[in-house]
Amino acid sequence: MTTTTSSTGPLLQVEDLCIDVTLVGSKKTVPAVRNVSFQVGAGEVVGLVGESGSGKSLTLRTILGILPSGVRATSGRILFEGVDLLQASKRTVNRLRGTGITMIFQEPMTSLNPIAKVGEQIVDAARAKHSWSKNEAAEHALSLARHMGIPDPENTLSLYPHELSGGLRQRVMIAAALACQPKLILCDEPTTALDVTIQAQIIRLLVQLKNELGMSMLYVTHDLAVVAQLCQRVEVMYAGSIVESGSVSDVFQHPDHPYTQGLARATPDVDAVVDHLTGIRGNAPTLGNWPAGCAFHPRCDYASDECQSGNFALRETQPGRASACIHIDQLHNDVATQGRS
Amino acid sequence: MLLRYVTRRLLLMVPVALGVTLLVFLSIHMVPGSPAYTFLGPHATKNSVAAFNGEWGLDRPLPVQYWLFLDRLVHGNLGESLFYQSSVTSLISSRIPVTLSLLIGGAVLSVIIAVPLAAWAAVKSGKLTDQLIRFFSTAGLGMPSFWIGTTLIILFGLTFPLFPVGGYGNGFWGHVDSMFLPCLTIAISIAPMLLRSLRTSLIDALGSDYVAFARAKGTSARTVLMRYGFRNAAISAVSVLGINIGFLVGGTVIIETVFALPGLGQLMIASILDRDFPIVQGITLIFSVVVILVYLLTDVAYALLDPRVRL
Numbered sequence: 001m002t003t004t005t006s007s008t009g010p011l012l013q014v015e016d017l018c019i020d021v022t023l024v025g026s027k028k029t030v031p032a033v034r035n036v037s038f039q040v041g042a043g044e045v046v047g048l049v050g051e052s053g054s055g056k057s058l059t060l061r062t063i064l065g066i067l068p069s070g071v072r073a074t075s076g077r078i079l080f081e082g083v084d085l086l087q088a089s090k091r092t093v094n095r096l097r098g099t100g101i102t103m104i105f106q107e108p109m110t111s112l113n114p115i116a117k118v119g120e121q122i123v124d125a126a127r128a129k130h131s132w133s134k135n136e137a138a139e140h141a142l143s144l145a146r147h148m149g150i151p152d153p154e155n156t157l158s159l160y161p162h163e164l165s166g167g168l169r170q171r172v173m174i175a176a177a178l179a180c181q182p183k184l185i186l187c188d189e190p191t192t193a194l195d196v197t198i199q200a201q202i203i204r205l206l207v208q209l210k211n212e213l214g215m216s217m218l219y220v221t222h223d224l225a226v227v228a229q230l231c232q233r234v235e236v237m238y239a240g241s242i243v244e245s246g247s248v249s250d251v252f253q254h255p256d257h258p259y260t261q262g263l264a265r266a267t268p269d270v271d272a273v274v275d276h277l278t279g280i281r282g283n284a285p286t287l288g289n290w291p292a293g294c295a296f297h298p299r300c301d302y303a304s305d306e307c308q309s310g311n312f313a314l315r316e317t318q319p320g321r322a323s324a325c326i327h328i329d330q331l332h333n334d335v336a337t338q339g340r341s
Numbered sequence: 342m343l344l345r346y347v348t349r350r351l352l353l354m355v356p357v358a359l360g361v362t363l364l365v366f367l368s369i370h371m372v373p374g375s376p377a378y379t380f381l382g383p384h385a386t387k388n389s390v391a392a393f394n395g396e397w398g399l400d401r402p403l404p405v406q407y408w409l410f411l412d413r414l415v416h417g418n419l420g421e422s423l424f425y426q427s428s429v430t431s432l433i434s435s436r437i438p439v440t441l442s443l444l445i446g447g448a449v450l451s452v453i454i455a456v457p458l459a460a461w462a463a464v465k466s467g468k469l470t471d472q473l474i475r476f477f478s479t480a481g482l483g484m485p486s487f488w489i490g491t492t493l494i495i496l497f498g499l500t501f502p503l504f505p506v507g508g509y510g511n512g513f514w515g516h517v518d519s520m521f522l523p524c525l526t527i528a529i530s531i532a533p534m535l536l537r538s539l540r541t542s543l544i545d546a547l548g549s550d551y552v553a554f555a556r557a558k559g560t561s562a563r564t565v566l567m568r569y570g571f572r573n574a575a576i577s578a579v580s581v582l583g584i585n586i587g588f589l590v591g592g593t594v595i596i597e598t599v600f601a602l603p604g605l606g607q608l609m610i611a612s613i614l615d616r617d618f619p620i621v622q623g624i625t626l627i628f629s630v631v632v633i634l635v636y637l638l639t640d641v642a643y644a645l646l647d648p649r650v651r652l
Contacts, residue, residue, distance in 0.1 A: 105554050110550040115573060115647055125560040129559065160648045160649070162649050
């Protein structure tokens, strides 16, 4: 395999990333991601959790430099194997796409070229990079398809995306993403558009691939069950900031932030018999309308006057864990009392 | 599949073309004036008019006249011109090359103009380049073709005499030389429409998830633009081009007049003024067949470009 020159640092390190979005109607520029920092180690799977509009997907797209027009990273650094992707030349970023980092998307229907055969789409990037002949490319496409568990690959690869089922399309997308053997794969809710049984199959495939190929993954989702199944670490995002981070078991069992607690309580659990699910009251704030202070305070049961202004940066609570909440003690006390009653 | 579709469409062409000739037959007989007076002059005697009409069968009832026209048509005969002492078929076939090369040349030239400009505008979407290209395409859209034609003649025929001001020229290169300005006139009048539709669909395609994913998996910028962007954008642009060419078939009448080209359009105008019914009928039939064929070709191209379309 390839030897990494700087094996000391993490594979991906995001530091103080800020992203601005120019709104289409008013032409106003508003922040969409604020001072986000996290890292993904080699072979590690990190979950990025939050509601829609919290900036998860934009963070992923910024890492690959495939932002839609009107969206811009304003400050911060994105280091991949020590190279700052925000400063790197177009050529360097182009070279890293596919071979270093890749991404799989939420909607397998709209993410594949509707007028090209899937076999061609799986290998077109790799074929150009390795200057494969047509036969070599077809050979590689076949072996990738077999690896992804695509049934009857000889026939399937000559079909168009609209002729495949949703689950198959997602397998095709994963095959295409892995064709250049990337070290880090960014997943933008790849199972959200699929029905539950297919969802489980795709997650099983991702786990299997991760174990076989030793890839790192950054997995964006709002599904905590998926995070629990796949990830070692989790970053919880709310209104463009990370509000809590830590190992999956720690964060889910003993949340250090009222938002994480709310998310956990709102997730159905088949094993536990619960009378009703508790939702988080109110709605997530829309872009450009983020409350001052801790953005979560209008929906928070622990909010005090101090929460309404000031800067709520992530602070370390224990080694390897951090939270942006200033009422952690109260939160823990409450959980303890509830447990006793 | 495709063959069956094309055959069906070609068969459907028969009633449509016949309908068109019926409409033209009726309307041309409703217009005041008669070929006898144009031919014999305003002071013709009743007897000579009657003799003329009798000779050409113009004194018989309209349904009978139409029936005779159809009867000849089935035998591949479009009748005789009232004025030119020649068969309509030979008159038309001697002029078809002029009109067809005008149409094809104009279409090719408009693609040559529109495609690169659309790509440039789409890639620079929202920037100054894009706005300039859009400004000039709107301006082009607003200019009537007879004005574009005369302006081109003044500019490149008289001020800078690079091209002949009219006529069809002699020999192949003579034809090319004299057809350039007329084709350019056509191109300028349809390129804006093509450019705008191509630009819009290219911007859509480049902003799509499949382009984002293509870039994410490491596909080169060139391949993304060509195979992911252009091939998808071309699907809707092909229809726009087809409709415009169909529309242009009628427009060649004006351009042939401006550039004094001996094509079908000029013959059509002269024949309408002379009330030379058989020629008008014949040319209308040819025009409608050409329009229908262009639309059929458009649909076939559409189906070949987009695998989701089943014919």
